[in-house]
Amino acid sequence: MKIKVKVPATSANLGVGYDCLGIALDAYCIATFEEIEHGLEISGCEQAYCNSDNLFYRSFCAALEYMQKKVQGVRIHIDSNIPTARGLGSSATCIVAGITAASAMFHNAMNKYEIFDLAAKLEGHPDNVAPAIFGALCVSFMEEGHASMIRYGIKKDMHFIAIIPNYEVKTEDARKVLPTQMSYHDAVYQMGRCAAFAKALEIGNMLIVKKACKDKMQEPYRKQLIPEYDKIRALCERFGADTMFLSGSGSTMMALTREEECAMQLKKQLQIQYPAWDLRILHATYDGVQSEVL
Template sequence: MTIRVPATSANLGPGFDCLGLSLGLYNTVTIKPANFQTISIQGENKRILQQKANNMFVDIFYQYYKDLTNEKTKFSFDLTNSIPLSRGLGSSSAVITSAIASAYKMAKIRLTKNELLQLSIKLEKHPDNIAPAIYGGFVVSTIEDDTVMSLKKNIPNTIKAVVVIHKKTISTKKSRKKLPHIYEKTDTFFNLSRSSLLTASFFSENWDLLRVASKDKFHETYRMELLPVLFDIQKHSYDSGALMCSLSGSGSTMFCLCYENDAAKLSNKLSSKFSDCRVKILDFDNQGIKSYE
């Protein structure tokens, strides 16, 4: 059994902890019953992950598999990772969702995407990455009485993502400590109006409103101060044709959205300007997590 889960970009400016979308960049895991456990890791952060005593995916998988079956079956795990760690592209959400889904698949127990969402939120407290990883597309989410409620909109192929992945990492925990405990009323109104407009822009496919709609006063400035070059990347992205450019999650990646015909030009200009970054043109993923036999 093979399972594939996409990278995600969360917040999208003003949608702090509630807005996210799915990108065409994937982690893939193949699992087979085996006489003894083996773990093979390829791709992003291979050396770091191999040095860890515990593998997060394997730990979560066995936790759920044993609860579901009461069996101690051994498996081989072949992990191929394209989602970099600690770059704001949803690597933790990818692990959590795929590990739980894999456990149910190997236990031969049906699991709906909504059920997977409700299980995953117990391990990842914010739905902005979890929901698009599961559903794909652009997703707006809220939590009511410990239950996640989400709405999805498919993203057309007439627009592309250009992600600028800095070589330095930013810790989500560290960056959250930079945020204020109290916000001014005017800043709250600012973000409410932009988050609402951003959501409406995606659902109506009115992309020309995104530059205004993606402005934020809750978190981006505080987090980007940890790596000031991100301000330059954002400015240069707008100067080079981006429709929006926001900090992806807690960083250090900057997420840009542009028209399909502008993607190559934007990517080339950013690549030539910022040598400490990898720049990728990505499609948007509208399927979310997916398994194959």
């Protein structure tokens, strides 16, 4: 049996939604999983990852164990245009693809909530895997070791300008720079803006998007890992973007606008100033992971 899985890229945190907000975007990882007589064959990625430590494979095996199923061997081919280690959910796509493929190989033995719960355990947090599975904008959290989420809508005419540097920011380094405590005053500041920002994205209220997306919890500390951060923010403001935030822990920065001309002009200017960077105009997608039998 051969299974094709398509998983969207994701952007987590969205500035004020540290470890709880995530959105699905229209860049994709496509992977095929084919049962073979024995062994493991992996193609479409760097040779260093073509082994049993591959995250697609480890997630596939974790799902088999969960379902108490076995396969003799598997051939995996990966075709992804999601950059790795840039804050666009590349590890979440691997995990979600592997689990979904295993489930599909046994006639969708796991429902989406089981896939979500297992994926969150493997990823360590649910903010990226939730939109990768369910699509759109997701708010998620862990409760007694299990993942929960609720899905928001989002205006489809929003343009997410992904500004992807040619270097990575390691999640470990991004975690290290964060303080271990915050005041009640800052917690109240953050909670109000997080709730307002999620609703503003759903209804397309760009005034509230602009006001609410001012983070105190992680971006003031993580921006030091991205030398160009302040220059990029000033450029986004100059060309009329409503806000800019780090995607995940970086290094990708994400500008947001509903004006197509603004998005095009900002991308053009960024291409001139940072020709070695990957620059994309993305849009939210309501479609999470999809699978089909080939």
